[in-house]
Amino acid sequence: xxxxxxxxxxxxxxxxxxxxxxxxxxxxxxxxxxxxxxxxxxxxxxxxxxxxxxxxxxxxxxxxxxxxxxxxxxxxxxxxxxxxxxxxxxxxxxxxxxxxxxxxxxxxxxxxxxxxxxxxxxxxxxxxxxxxxxxxxxxxxxxxxxxxxxxxxxxxxxxxxxxxxxxxxxxxxxxxxxxxxxxxxxxxxxxxxxxxxxxxxxxxxxxxxxxxxxxxxxxxxxxxxxxxxxxxxxxxxxxxxxxxxxxxxxxxxxxxxxxxxxxxxxxxxxxxxxxxxxxxxxxxxxxxxxxxxxxxxxxx
Numbered sequence: 001x002x003x004x005x006x007x008x009x010x011x012x013x014x015x016x017x018x019x020x021x022x023x024x025x026x027x028x029x030x031x032x033x034x035x036x037x038x039x040x041x042x043x044x045x046x047x048x049x050x051x052x053x054x055x056x057x058x059x060x061x062x063x064x065x066x067x068x069x070x071x072x073x074x075x076x077x078x079x080x081x082x083x084x085x086x087x088x089x090x091x092x093x094x095x096x097x098x099x100x101x102x103x104x105x106x107x108x109x110x111x112x113x114x115x116x117x118x119x120x121x122x123x124x125x126x127x128x129x130x131x132x133x134x135x136x137x138x139x140x141x142x143x144x145x146x147x148x149x150x151x152x153x154x155x156x157x158x159x160x161x162x163x164x165x166x167x168x169x170x171x172x173x174x175x176x177x178x179x180x181x182x183x184x185x186x187x188x189x190x191x192x193x194x195x196x197x198x199x200x201x202x203x204x205x206x207x208x209x210x211x212x213x214x215x216x217x218x219x220x221x222x223x224x225x226x227x228x229x230x231x232x233x234x235x236x237x238x239x240x241x242x243x244x245x246x247x248x249x250x251x252x253x254x255x256x257x258x259x260x261x262x263x264x265x266x267x268x269x270x271x272x273x274x275x276x277x278x279x280x281x282x283x284x285x286x287x288x289x290x291x292x293x294x295x296x297x298x299x300x
Contacts, residue, residue, distance in 0.1 A: 024143045025097065031139030032102040033109075035147075038132030040109035044068060045116040046125035049180035049192035050133075051173035053079075053149030059179045069110060072149070073103035079152040086156055091146070098140055099148035126191040130198025137199070138206025150176070211287040214264050218255040218271055219243070220278040227255050229270050234263055237291075258288050 039054055049055060057071040080099040084092035109115055119125055140147050154168040173196075181189055218226055223240065230238045238257040245252065259267055264282070271278050 024145070027143050028097050028140050028145045029101055029105075031136045031143075032098055032147075033105050033136070034132050034139065035136030036102060036105035036109045037115065038129045038136060039068070039106055040112070041115040041118050042125040042129035042132070043195070044110070046119075046122045046129075046191070047184070047188055048122065048126055048129060048195055049177060049184050049188055050129075050195050051150070051176050052147075055173075055176040055180060056150070059176065059183075062180075062183045067107075069103050069107035072106060073100070076100065076103060076148050079150075080148060082156060083152040086159055091155075095146040095148050095152070098145060102148070122187070122191050123194075126194045127198060130195040131202050133195070134199035134202025135206055138203045138209075141203075142207060208286050212261070213258050213285050213288045214261050215256070215258050215283045215285050216264070216267060217241075217281040218257075218278055219252065219281075220255070220271070220275040221252065222275040222278075223253045223255050225274050226271055226278065229274060230255065230257050230267070233270060234259060234267060236263070258285065 042048065043050055043054065043058070049058065053072050053075050054068070056075065057066070057068040060066045060071050061068050076099045080092070080095060083095060119128075137147055146152075150169070150172055153172060154163070157163040157168050177189075177192065177196075180192070184192070220226055227238050227240065230236050234257075236257055236259050238255055241254040241256050243252055243254045244250065257267075268280060271280065
């Protein structure tokens, strides 16, 4: 056991760089595949409208008869070259996969006839499209990559003119939705808005999935025992914070720790066994980064 701890302390944290790069690549491709299926199975067959490069492609398909996948490929390619020239190598590496993988996967998905006949209900199509698009984009963003396409012009305008990225992205998406409104019915517009709302909510959930943890502050006169219990029984780190009571101005220590959601019942039970009068403050935190969470623990 001691040898294992010493080895972990020397080895640091993280997997092989090659394996980590491969994992990220697979997740980015998976995210783009889910996005492509959503467009091929629900957006295009149901005649829904949406934002981004896909929405722009739908507009030109109706206007000029251009295939959606071909337009997205050309548009993404042009945006990628412009972004790489202005934003540099780091941007190019993280965006390259999505820029060319998404249109290729979309073209493949559109060749599967079963996907376009999953449902004839536009409302059901809007719900599934929004959910899948949110999952797809979320998987890509979780890996620190870019989805390319309409994400790039706001970044270019920010670099060249200092314009706000969220504001310009919002303007572009609104403009693309307005363009599609001219050849869409009121019902299609409402369904398109529903798609955007759903994928926005799902995207936030995907980005936070598996990252939320529980922060616990424990106020007790038997803080030393509780602190030892957290470190030995839960194998979690802790911090002792000096505090002063509000009424009697007595100094005492607060035990602060961050644990997984599953460990909360065990912590509350064991803390109560040590001190039935212990005062626990429990908060959900959206993300925790550092040793023991995003990197391996080191033992002394």
